[in-house]
Amino acid sequence: MEHQGLDSREKILMATQDLLMEYGVEGTTTKLIAQRAGVNPVTVFRIFKTKEALLFEIVTKVASDELTKLKVVLEKDFTSIESFFHELNATAVESFLVSKKTFPEIMNGNADLGNDFFDFCSSFLLQAAQLVATKLARLQEQGLLRKVDFMDLSFCHFTLCMGATSTMDHNNQTLLGKSIQRSIEDMTQLLIKGLKP
Numbered sequence: 001m002e003h004q005g006l007d008s009r010e011k012i013l014m015a016t017q018d019l020l021m022e023y024g025v026e027g028t029t030t031k032l033i034a035q036r037a038g039v040n041p042v043t044v045f046r047i048f049k050t051k052e053a054l055l056f057e058i059v060t061k062v063a064s065d066e067l068t069k070l071k072v073v074l075e076k077d078f079t080s081i082e083s084f085f086h087e088l089n090a091t092a093v094e095s096f097l098v099s100k101k102t103f104p105e106i107m108n109g110n111a112d113l114g115n116d117f118f119d120f121c122s123s124f125l126l127q128a129a130q131l132v133a134t135k136l137a138r139l140q141e142q143g144l145l146r147k148v149d150f151m152d153l154s155f156c157h158f159t160l161c162m163g164a165t166s167t168m169d170h171n172n173q174t175l176l177g178k179s180i181q182r183s184i185e186d187m188t189q190l191l192i193k194g195l196k197p
Contacts, residue, residue: 009047011037017058020102025055056117062102063124066095070128074135081144081195085188088132089161093181096165129154145195153195160187 015036019028030051034041048054073091078084133150140147164184178186 008037008039008043011039012044012047012054013058013061016054017062017102020055020058052117056120058102059117060120062099063120066098067124067128067131069095070131074131078139078144081139081192084135084139084144085157085192086185088157089181089184089188092158092161093165093184096162097180100165125155125158129158132157143197146197148195153191157188157191160184160191 012033016028016033019032019036022028023032030041030044033054034044037044044054048057069091073087076087078087129151132154136145136150136153139145140150161184164180164187
């Protein structure tokens, strides 16, 4: 992928993200990053200090982009709990698939980026769950679902989506013979049955 017209920092970030999808964390060397970005390897370390710092910035950017997509969904008006979860499912699955494609070793737990990374991921999931819980409370006020612990429900939903996405068949993106989206929709219907007023 060409990265002309960008400053060195952006070239390095884009090159690294491309390489992560091709070679994974271990295969993405700083030498490859510099080569793909068209910069001197010293420039990579001058800007980012360590490979881990570079990876952390990419994870932060991807997470921020995905959180923005979630906020767009949560700003919409919904007339049913089914339509809300349908939109939320699609966004969550897309988000997990983007993360899984960009950071396969990280998403599968095969790359240790340290406590800062773990803390960031926990904070990100908490922030996303709080946003969803706030929307669920509004939907409850509209009479679309009964009162429950909305944070627990948010985490339950994210766990459902993340677990289903993580265990899908990598060749054709299916779970139990169904599309990943269909599997999550079916599981969400079970949740919805218990949420109706």
